Amino acid sequence: MAHFPGMKTVRIQDRPAQVYRSDLCVIGSGAAGLSAALEAARLGQQVAIVDAAPNLGGQAVGAALGTICGLFRNGPVPRRLTHGVMDGLFEALFDRGEAALRRVRGTFILDYVPNAWMRWAEGQVAECGIVPLPGAIVRRVEQRDGIVEALLLSTRFGDARVEANRFVDASGDAVVPWLAGQELRESAKPVLGTVMAILEEVDTSLCAGYPRSLYHDLIRRFGSEFGLVRAEGPVFVLPGTRKLLLNLTHVETPMETAGLALAGIEGRRQVDALLSLFRRELPEAFREARVAVYGNAGIRQTRTIVGRSHVTVEDVATGVRPPDAIARTTWPIELHGDMTGTHWTVFGENHIHYIPFGAMLPQGLHNVVVAGRCIDAEPAALASLRVMGPCFAMGRAAATAAHLNRSGSLHQIDTAALQDAVGDNLNRETTDPWAKEAVSETGPEAEGAAEGAAGS
Numbered sequence: 079m080a081h082f083p084g085m086k087t088v089r090i091q092d093r094p095a096q097v098y099r100s101d102l103c104v105i106g107s108g109a110a111g112l113s114a115a116l117e118a119a120r121l122g123q124q125v126a127i128v129d130a131a132p133n134l135g136g137q138a139v140g141a142a143l144g145t146i147c148g149l150f151r152n153g154p155v156p157r158r159l160t161h162g163v164m165d166g167l168f169e170a171l172f173d174r175g176e177a178a179l180r181r182v183r184g185t186f187i188l189d190y191v192p193n194a195w196m197r198w199a200e201g202q203v204a205e206c207g208i209v210p211l212p213g214a215i216v217r218r219v220e221q222r223d224g225i226v227e228a229l230l231l232s233t234r235f236g237d238a239r240v241e242a243n244r245f246v247d248a249s250g251d252a253v254v255p256w257l258a259g260q261e262l263r264e265s266a267k268p269v270l271g272t273v274m275a276i277l278e279e280v281d282t283s284l285c286a287g288y289p290r291s292l293y294h295d296l297i298r299r300f301g302s303e304f305g306l307v308r309a310e311g312p313v314f315v316l317p318g319t320r321k322l323l324l325n326l327t328h329v330e331t332p333m334e335t336a337g338l339a340l341a342g343i344e345g346r347r348q349v350d351a352l353l354s355l356f357r358r359e360l361p362e363a364f365r366e367a368r369v370a371v372y373g374n375a376g377i378r379q380t381r382t383i384v385g386r387s388h389v390t391v392e393d394v395a396t397g398v399r400p401p402d403a404i405a406r407t408t409w410p411i412e413l414h415g416d417m418t419g420t421h422w423t424v425f426g427e428n429h430i431h432y433i434p435f436g437a438m439l440p441q442g443l444h445n446v447v448v449a450g451r452c453i454d455a456e457p458a459a460l461a462s463l464r465v466m467g468p469c470f471a472m473g474r475a476a477a478t479a480a481h482l483n484r485s486g487s488l489h490q491i492d493t494a495a496l497q498d499a500v501g502d503n504l505n506r507e508t509t510d511p512w513a514k515e516a517v518s519e520t521g522p523e524a525e526g527a528a529e530g531a532a533g534s
């Protein structure tokens with residue numbers, strides 16, 4: 079009995095408040111936030127990263143996305159446009175055998191296994207000494223004269239406070255400018271989200287030979303019988319597994335708690351219906367299949383800042399390079415505005431378009447920069463820029479700006495110095511060694527002709 083622990087009484091008044099102090103606080107640990115945090119730590123900054131979700135990884139993990147788009151140029155041998163911490167992610171994923179380059183729409187996308195991404199992200203955060211604050215929701219911003227001094231967080235262990243000199247808002251919803259009372263933008267028409275799913279025990283040797291148009295035709299013929307709403311979208315085998323990733327549902331993702339939860343329930347119903355349809359029509363491949371992972375309700379676009387500059391569809395379509403460019407991509411305009419399908423504007427081989435730093439600077443705040451899917455862009459322009467390749471590049475630019483400009487207003491940044499520091503994301507193009515083993519699509523998708531051949 080002597081080995082059993084005794085007890086003591088505790089009360090909240092005796093517990094010290096949770097206070098974290100860092101040079102840089104990043105809100106959101108998705109592609110943009112993770113990139114910002116890791117790049118900043120490598121530049122020697124003390125970093126804290128906050129995320130409302132219980133794990134790090136943002137939607138790249140929680141929504142089970144499975145591919146990184148917008149990283150490569152178009153062309154016969156697509157060259158990679160985004161570097162920095164992305165180089166390490168490539169190496170880690172390919173070392174684990176849990177990635178593949180896939181040729182679609184005249185470019186490459188990177189297929190990855192979501193768990194592999196999560197383990198890489200966690201390992202990097204720990205190795206770089208970043209303070210991880212998952213399960214913490216930003217609920218209040220303390221600011222004075224446009225300078226944010228601290229964020230107040232709600233956690234399961236009580237309130238917490240993060241103080242920092244600089245803040246990168248990679249929340250996707252521009253939560254810091256929102257709580258600071260700034261004017262923001264929302265699309266006049268909802269941009270739809272998706273519940274992704276990973277099926278397991280699929281005969282992937284058979285599926286590898288099925289063109290996506292086969293699935294799309296089945297949905298068009300029988301979808302109404304199963305209550306399906308979306309007629310096309312990506313379906314592909316996760317590298318090195320017997321698992322199939324589906325991006326074939328559409329739901330509205332309102333910025334309201336019960337509504338978003340109901341969207342998740344409806345999306346998961348659509349996933350079950352897809353599995354029933356495939357089991358019935360393709361029994362050889364799907365007889366044993368079941369759902370291994372239902373993603374969280376995946377949110378594509380919600381709220382964006384009113385920035386120092388605003389990216390228009392014309393900017394994306396013409397590819398004119400703005401004087402403060404910090405990132406580039408060739409990803410199509412992929413607008414999920416209709417339940418049944420997706421609008422695609424695919425660009426030619428020599429096309430490239432840019433993200434200006436001004437679109438990341440919220441008006442009225444001097445020590446905050448946003449990165450990822452809440453930069454200032456028209457909804458259809460954002461429908462290209464929000465994919466994860468450019469999100470990584472934006473995260474890097476945000477971290478670099480915070481490092482270069484440690485006092486005073488980020489609006490006064492030395493643009494040339496910033497562009498110089500992220501120069502390889504503007505000027506360098508590399509041919510990856512893994513390109514030799516790139517997977518090709520079968521069927522018309524290989525030429526990028528079919529609707530929904532890739533997709534994010």
Ligand SMILES: Cc1cc2nc3c(=O)[nH]c(=O)nc-3n(C[C@H](O)[C@H](O)[C@H](O)COP(=O)(O)OP(=O)(O)OC[C@H]3O[C@@H](n4cnc5c(N)ncnc54)[C@H](O)[C@@H]3O)c2cc1C
Pocket residue numbers: 105106107108109110111128129130131135136137138141143144145146147148214215216217248249250251253271272273274325376377378449450451452464465466467469533534
């Ligand atoms: C279904 C779907 C499929 C997609 N497929 C692809 C694809 O295959 N390839 C691709 O490249 N892109 C894809 N995209 C686009 C891409 O995922 C997103 O645009 C990208 O993840 C945006 O990254 P982010 O870092 O800006 O935001 P997110 O990944 O959305 O991360 C934002 C984080 O901020 C946190 N957060 C928000 N508010 C708060 C708060 N108040 N307090 C604390 N934390 C907060 C959230 O919990 C979240 O983790 C897809 C998107 C969706 C929805």
